[in-house]
Structure formats: C-alpha cells, structure tokens
Amino acid sequence: SAVISQKPSRDICQRGTSLTIQCQVDSQVTMMFWYRQQPGQSLTLIATANQGSEATYESGFVIDKFPISRPNLTFSTLTVSNMSPEDSSIYLCSVANLFETQYFGPGTRLLVL
Amino acid sequence: TQLLEQSPQFLSIQEGENLTVYCNSSSVFSSLQWYRQEPGEGPVLLVTVVTGGEVKKLKRLTFQFGDARKDSSLHITAAQPGDTGLYLCAGAGGSNYKLTFGKGTLLTVNP
Numbered sequence: 001s002a003v004i005s006q007k008p009s010r011d012i013c014q015r016g017t018s019l020t021i022q023c024q025v026d027s028q029v030t031m032m033f034w035y036r037q038q039p040g041q042s043l044t045l046i047a048t049a050n051q052g053s054e055a056t057y058e059s060g061f062v063i064d065k066f067p068i069s070r071p072n073l074t075f076s077t078l079t080v081s082n083m084s085p086e087d088s089s090i091y092l093c094s095v096a097n098l099f100e101t102q103y104f105g106p107g108t109r110l111l112v113l
Numbered sequence: 114t115q116l117l118e119q120s121p122q123f124l125s126i127q128e129g130e131n132l133t134v135y136c137n138s139s140s141v142f143s144s145l146q147w148y149r150q151e152p153g154e155g156p157v158l159l160v161t162v163v164t165g166g167e168v169k170k171l172k173r174l175t176f177q178f179g180d181a182r183k184d185s186s187l188h189i190t191a192a193q194p195g196d197t198g199l200y201l202c203a204g205a206g207g208s209n210y211k212l213t214f215g216k217g218t219l220l221t222v223n224p
Binding site for chain 1: 144146148153154155156157158161201203210211212214215216217219
C-alpha cells in the first residue's frame with residue numbers, strides 16, 4: 001500500500017481565515033479524494049481531486065469553500081476557506097488506483113475558534 | 114444514492130468476549146472494505162471482500178460478504194483491549210470508484 005502523509009497534522013485557526021492542507025503520496029496514484037470527519041462521526045466525501053482539471057465535488061460542497069488542487073499524480077491540496085467553528089473536523093485524504101482499495105492518510109485535525 | 118446501515122453504533126464489552134458488527138444495504142456493491150480507526154489516526158484497511166459469500170479471516174477477525182453482495186459482517190473472537198477503535202465499513206459500487214461509508218461502530222474492550 002502507498003505511504004501517505006498530510007501537513008499540517010493539526011491546527012488551530014481563527015474564524016474568517018483559510019487553511020491549506022497538503023497530501024503527499026510516495027507513488028503515483030490514479031485517484032485522490034478528500035473527506036471530512038466530524039467529531040464522533042463517519043467519513044463524508046468532499047470531492048475527488050482530478051489531475052490537471054477541476055475537482056469533482058459532492059452535494060453540499062462547493063469549490064469556493066473548498067478549493068482543491070492536484071498538480072500531479074502524487075500531490076494534492078485542500079483549502080478550507082473563510083473558516084467558521086462548524087468547519088472544525090478531521091480532514092482526510094485517500095488514494096486509490098482505479099477500482100482498487102482506498103488507503104487513507106493520517107488526517108489533519110482542525111479546530112476553528 | 115447508496116446507503117450502508119452499520120450496527121451497532123456503540124459497543125462496550127469485556128476482554129475475552131465475542132462480538133459481531135453488521136453492515137446492510139439495499140444496494141449491491143462490487144466490493145466492501147472494512148477499516149479500523151484509532152483516535153488521532155486515519156482509517157487503516159483491514160480487509161476487502163469482493164465475491165458474494167466470501168469469508169476472510171485475519172487472526173481473530175472474520176469477515177463475511179453476503180451472497181447478494183448487499184451486506185457484510187465482522188466477527189471478533191475473544192476481543193482484546195487492543196481491538197478498541199472505530200470500525201468502518203465502506204462499499205464500492207460498480208463503475209463508481211467512490212466509497213459509501215457506514216456510520217461506524219465505536220468498540221471499547223475493557224480489560
């Protein structure tokens with residue numbers, strides 16, 4: 001399985017600011033995804049990060065709030081924009097090759113005050 | 114929209130007991146994955162089941178995929194405190210590579 005790292009591992013931010021989370025994989029992968037996990041909850045897919053094109057967002061998530069980049073097959077970023085306390089969550093990236101199992105990064109724990 | 118019902122949501126047992134976690138859906142999945150997540154970490158893959166009726170064993174953990182590929186179960190024998198964590202099932206459907214997650218089962222094994 002791929003080795004996935006995320007930066008930062010945790011952060012405390014003020015409302016109204018933005019935070020960019022990085023996801024790095026040690027090998028090229030076809031698919032990269034971003035999830036949100038609110039405290040005590042399961043995972044909710046935010047979007048699929050597409051290399052060289054705009055991300056594909058799930059219902060309830062929009063590009064202005066969660067802009068995503070994927071410049072190559074090993075790296076992606078998720079920005080949480082204009083944060084509010086409701087954005088306090090764990091943000092997880094995952095990777096997969098087509099139709100194969102998804103593997104998850106360690107997550108970024110975000111607290112918005 | 115595919116839904117995956119996972120039960121129970123919470124489970125607190127004593128060391129040595131057995132337990133079963135269930136995932137059920139009205140939808141057919143091409144594969145189903147089970148993950149375990151410990152506090153402060155990302156989900157770690159335990160197993161992927163692909164074939165209807167498939168049974169996989171991982172030490173004290175037994176995973177089963179229903180014949181119709183709509184449901185799955187995880188059985189833990191002689192649970193240990195190290196089994197404590199959030200167990201998540203996730204189904205993949207057809208040509209859609211996205212996963213549908215269950216709500217998770219928070220397991221606590223008391224020594």
